[in-house]
Amino acid sequence: MKQYESFSHGLVTSKIWLCEQLEKVLIDRPAPTLNVLGCWDNLLAFMLIIRKPNFYKEINGYDLSHDSINAANEICDTWMFETPRVTNHLVDVNTIKFTDNKQVFINCSVDQFNSNEWYDNIPIGSTICIQSTDMPIDNGMWEITQSIESLDDLIDRYKMSTILYSGKHLVDYVEWSYNRYMIIGIK
Numbered sequence: 001m002k003q004y005e006s007f008s009h010g011l012v013t014s015k016i017w018l019c020e021q022l023e024k025v026l027i028d029r030p031a032p033t034l035n036v037l038g039c040w041d042n043l044l045a046f047m048l049i050i051r052k053p054n055f056y057k058e059i060n061g062y063d064l065s066h067d068s069i070n071a072a073n074e075i076c077d078t079w080m081f082e083t084p085r086v087t088n089h090l091v092d093v094n095t096i097k098f099t100d101n102k103q104v105f106i107n108c109s110v111d112q113f114n115s116n117e118w119y120d121n122i123p124i125g126s127t128i129c130i131q132s133t134d135m136p137i138d139n140g141m142w143e144i145t146q147s148i149e150s151l152d153d154l155i156d157r158y159k160m161s162t163i164l165y166s167g168k169h170l171v172d173y174v175e176w177s178y179n180r181y182m183i184i185g186i187k
Helices: 009-026 043-051 066-075 151-157
Strands: 033-037 058-063 085-090 104-107 127-133 162-172 177-186
Touching: 009 043, 009 104, 009 127, 009 162, 009 177, 033 043, 043 058, 043 066, 058 066, 066 085, 151 162, 151 177
Parallel strands: 033 058, 033 104, 058 085, 104 127
Antiparallel strands: 127 177, 162 177
């Protein structure tokens, strides 16, 4: 990933869409702890807190890239010292066995993961938000390793006991376009 690539138009509009829908789903819950898996520079944590400063208990970001975590720490610097606290972790989320199903798990880049181990490591009963694209594998622009062909494909791949939200967001640049798909549900 190029530094600060998450500030691109398509990724920012997709994160705004995620914020809007996740806030609706979590409106009646006490301040949850969020875990952003594959957080890159954790622009999502920044956006979530700016939109609703007292809505979350804490946000944890996880990524494999040292450069991404360094950028995340710069972008989220304020909340490393303030509440809600943001903590960014340099770790492979496929190796973490999460145990608290009261937390919320977010993965906006499942199409860039080599496996679904991360999903298997999330406890049953957890709220999960997943975004992906219909960009083809090895498209030259992104590091796509798993192609998602449709919203139904995303729902079928990541089984939830309850779907709380599902939708599609078209990112259109006239000369080319792609779809982002999102599901929020209970595993």
